[in-house]
Amino acid sequence: MELLDWDARTYDTLPLPHRHWGENLLARLPLVGTEAVLDLGCGTGRDTERLLDRLPAGRVVAVDGSARMLAELRARLPRAGDRLTVRQADLREPLRLAEPVDAAFSVATLHWLPDHDTLFHSVAAALRPGGRFVAEGGGRGNVAGVLRALAEVTGRDDEDRFWNFPDVDETVRLLRRAGFPDPEVELVPDPARLTAGEPLEAFLGTVVLGAHLRELPADQRRPFVRAVAERLPEPVVDYVRLRIHAVRR
Template sequence: MADWSATQYLKFEDERTRPARDLLAQVPLAEPRTIYDLGCGPGNSTEILVARYPDADVVGVDSSPDMLDKARNRLPQCVFVQADLTDWAAPAGADLLYSNATFQWVPDHLAVLQRLLTNLQAGSVLAVQMPDNTNEPSHLAMREIANESRWASLNPRTALGRADLPSPSAYYDALKPLCARLDIWHAHYQHALSGSTAVTEWFTSTALRPFIDPLTAEQRQAFLEAYTARIAAAYPSQYDGTVLLRFPRLFIVAIR
């Protein structure tokens, strides 16, 4: 895929940061010294880590140059590193590995989480939040449109989209033997957006990218118009034109 767009992502910064705050609220550390924000994006999640732990060294890690540029401008006092989480390893002494809405994009991420947790010292924490919405109408519509012959013939890979997350029990069995305590839970957000076009705008910077990145500008516009029409049918407007985007998310907090 092309590089991530920080500007597009931040159009919904308040909504995207709320799950990050909810995840951080469950981290049972009083005074961590070294924190890594994995998949830090434009620094919105890094910022709340700095606010809660002002005396800690907070390092942001991301694969996107554009996201890292925005993060460095936002938090010049922090260190930001470009890396692929598939093979990234935390330096010794990490107290908190924190990740908001990133590992769903990492291939075989369950094995990666096992590796990261194994390398932590006793008492350190791995805290992860991932969207668990691949079977929501928003994502079913992407795949249905991509499977239409007009689009599938352009790039068959677009019919795949993002894989479903493993079940909570799969995470439990994989991670619990490696830690002293493990909490796993789901939360279903109802993000209030200003109409079906706003829903399309939301996913343009994330889940729609594998579908639209290979397309020309004209093809992309046609795909997004078809997608917005399906969103309008799947998510009825409220009395004031607002659309409630149901958004399930999976949370994991593991204490080594």
């Protein structure tokens, strides 16, 4: 399936819970300031920027599949120079870097990748021995209420078509197989309450339903998002986050 290109402009204007997901993850990544860090699914570069702030003598390799997200990232970080390498790549495919990195980081991207075995092998190949992998994404049960509303609108169950919301055991098994012997993985409910009406619809349309909207003619997109929003019992996106902290063998 062709990769989704995101509405990067709208994305950065939204009240994104991704901000605190990124902050929480950065707090779990000890850095002295000289390391090389891989940002997987960097999007518009909000956390890439925070990583660069913590790496005055280090560098970041920022990878994403969306040209529009990467254009926003470049605009955000015009002066990063050779401390920043930006790479457009499809993370469903194996990723190979020219040089190993000391850590890998990822916010809100894993659930868009159907095959975590491939991804975790890419991360292990990119990391030096002892390198740390901190990541988070949608886990088992993520956005279940939105999926129920979607099923009422479309008449089908769409979870497996676009998303991968794995559980802890499966993730631990795949991480071990890829070369992370003792991973910590947890599932954490983290519902996001939004303002009903236009703000909720802009959020759903940009952050959650982009893959669905791409399949619809332009004039049906807004009504589709509104129909899903109206079927939510309250203006809440019931996120359940899968958090990973792992060290490469």
